[in-house]
Amino acid sequence: MGAALAVLAGFGLLAAVALMIERVAVLVDPTRIPSCTLNPILSCSSVMTSPQASAFGFPNPVVGIVGFTVVLTTGVAVLAGARFTRWYWAGLQAGVTFAIVFVHWLAFQSLYRIGALCPYCLVVWAVTIPLFVLVTVHNLRQVPGLPPPARRAVDVAHEYRTAIVVGWYLLIATLAAQRFWDYWITLLP
Amino acid sequence: MSRSLRLSLILVGLAVLALVVAVVVTRPQSSPSSDSGAGEQGELVRPDSPRLTEGSEVQLVEFLDFECESCGAIYPYTEDLKARYGDRFEFVVRYMPLHVSSVNAALAAEAAGAQGSYEEMYDVLFERQAQWGHQQTAQREVFFDYAEELGLDMTRFEADFDDPAALARIERDRADGQAVGVTGTPTFFLDGEQLPIDSVDDLESALIEALDG
Numbered sequence: 001m002g003a004a005l006a007v008l009a010g011f012g013l014l015a016a017v018a019l020m021i022e023r024v025a026v027l028v029d030p031t032r033i034p035s036c037t038l039n040p041i042l043s044c045s046s047v048m049t050s051p052q053a054s055a056f057g058f059p060n061p062v063v064g065i066v067g068f069t070v071v072l073t074t075g076v077a078v079l080a081g082a083r084f085t086r087w088y089w090a091g092l093q094a095g096v097t098f099a100i101v102f103v104h105w106l107a108f109q110s111l112y113r114i115g116a117l118c119p120y121c122l123v124v125w126a127v128t129i130p131l132f133v134l135v136t137v138h139n140l141r142q143v144p145g146l147p148p149p150a151r152r153a154v155d156v157a158h159e160y161r162t163a164i165v166v167g168w169y170l171l172i173a174t175l176a177a178q179r180f181w182d183y184w185i186t187l188l189p
Numbered sequence: 190m191s192r193s194l195r196l197s198l199i200l201v202g203l204a205v206l207a208l209v210v211a212v213v214v215t216r217p218q219s220s221p222s223s224d225s226g227a228g229e230q231g232e233l234v235r236p237d238s239p240r241l242t243e244g245s246e247v248q249l250v251e252f253l254d255f256e257c258e259s260c261g262a263i264y265p266y267t268e269d270l271k272a273r274y275g276d277r278f279e280f281v282v283r284y285m286p287l288h289v290s291s292v293n294a295a296l297a298a299e300a301a302g303a304q305g306s307y308e309e310m311y312d313v314l315f316e317r318q319a320q321w322g323h324q325q326t327a328q329r330e331v332f333f334d335y336a337e338e339l340g341l342d343m344t345r346f347e348a349d350f351d352d353p354a355a356l357a358r359i360e361r362d363r364a365d366g367q368a369v370g371v372t373g374t375p376t377f378f379l380d381g382e383q384l385p386i387d388s389v390d391d392l393e394s395a396l397i398e399a400l401d402g
Contacts, residue, residue: 030289040292040356049326115351163196170204177208182353185215186361 004134005075008127009068015123016064022120023048023059036119039187041180044118052109060106064124067095071131086142093139100132107172111179125172130165137161231368233378237358239282239298239307242275247399249278250378252285252366255294255314256322257374264315266389270396277400282311284362285374290321290328295359297332300349301341309339 022034022044036044047053053060074084074092103125110117140146140154157164177184233250251267253260271280284295294314301310313335314321321328336346349355366376370383377384377392384395 040360045289115353115356159191160193160196162191162193163200166197166200170200174204174207177211180353181211181215182357183360185212186357188212188216 001134001138002075002078002080005131006072006079007075008131008134009071009075012064012124012127012131013068013072015120015127016061016068019044019048019118019120019124020059020061020065023061038119041116041183042119043116044120046116047110047114047118047121050109050114052106052114055102055106063102067099068127070095089135089139089142092135096128096132096135099128103128107175111175115179117176117180126169129168133161133165133168231365233365233369233381234281234283235361235365238362239302239311241280241282241308241311242271242278244275244277244279247278247396248281248378248380249396250281250283252283252362252371252374252376252378254285254287254291254374255298255311256286256288256291256318258318258322260375261315261318261322263375263389263392266392270393274396274400278396283366284359285366285371285376286359286363287374288323289326290324292356292359293329293332294321295362296350296355297336299355299358300346300352301336301339303349304341304345306339306341310335313339 026032026034034044107125137158286292286295298307298310301307321331337343379395379399386392
């Protein structure tokens with residue numbers, strides 16, 4: 001649990017920092033093509049400069065840099081043998097729940113409003129989904145006095161958590177494939 | 190192997206299978222002729238490339254970028270050539286998008302073209318290049334304002350603008366351009382031969398020579 005949290009949050013943090021650096025670099029030199037702009041679809045230029053990229057009035061990666069740091073630290077602390085009170089886990093649950101909603105809003109905007117995918121953002125989506133599943137299943141298992149059917153459902157979710165994450169990935173990958181199909185198909189030799 | 194892992198692998202397998210089927214079904218048919226010859230080398234002109242004039246004696250192809258200043262600078266001269274010789278030469282537009290808003294500008298022209306107003310949008314884009322060009326952000330809203338000004342059906346314009354097929358056409362132009370040796374904009378081809386242009390007069394003299402020479 002601790003290792004998974006730390007590794008996932010670590011990748012998320014790297015992506016958020018990279019995105020922030022690219023953004024500053026573009027502000028310094030507006031003619032610069034960011035390293036993450038590969039073609040018209042895989043492009044952080046169009047995504048970074050959209051209004052959605054500053055959903056709260058400041059650049060989104062700021063949220064990621066702070067949030068992923070907290071999760072990374074929590075994971076390392078768990079690895080080091082720390083034990084947290086229930087309200088700490090509840091706080092983490094609030095955080096990953098906010099993250100999963102935010103990421104899906106961004107995914108919708110990216111696919112259907114902006115019409116481009118930014119590679120670093122994809123990394124953030126890809127780590128947020130397992131973080132949410134992991135933390136949520138972990139917390140549900142700690143809830144005392146669950147009725148037996150709910151308890152069994154939680155156990156099944158826990159056993160199949162990898163499959164849940166994989167299914168979730170495939171769902172989003174399918175939407176991205178479908179949305180830009182006419183473009184992807186032109187890339188084939 | 191755990192049951193969760195097995196289920197994951199089954200899901201991935203199904204997805205790969207679905208992907209392969211989708212590719213096979215929707216893959217554009219490569220005609221036998223394109224296999225035998227020009228296919229991989231890129232085409233100078235495609236059947237659906239926009240034509241600004243329809244004359245039949247000479248064919249002039251311009252690889253342009255609506256945001257490039259040189260393209261904007263040569264625009265009044267190509268307009269002049271269109272006015273004087275438009276009934277005699279065919280003027281074909283290809284895109285070579287190299288700036289932040291180039292692709293969106295080309296999409297705006299294509300979307301206007303779908304409603305029969307290609308040339309109107311083409312004119313507006315060049316005439317107001319100073320307003321929208323060289324901004325930090327891709328100028329989507331500005332192009333929508335232009336479309337509204339031209340009295341286009343905005344629902345349809347938005348759908349055409351966001352159509353991935355339009356983006357694919359522009360990207361295909363870029364690939365064709367690279368394949369035929371375009372490295373900057375504007376680049377002109379007269380009857381299939383790339384024109385070396387040092388001044389705007391070169392374009393006119395080359396065209397007149399091809400027409401009358």
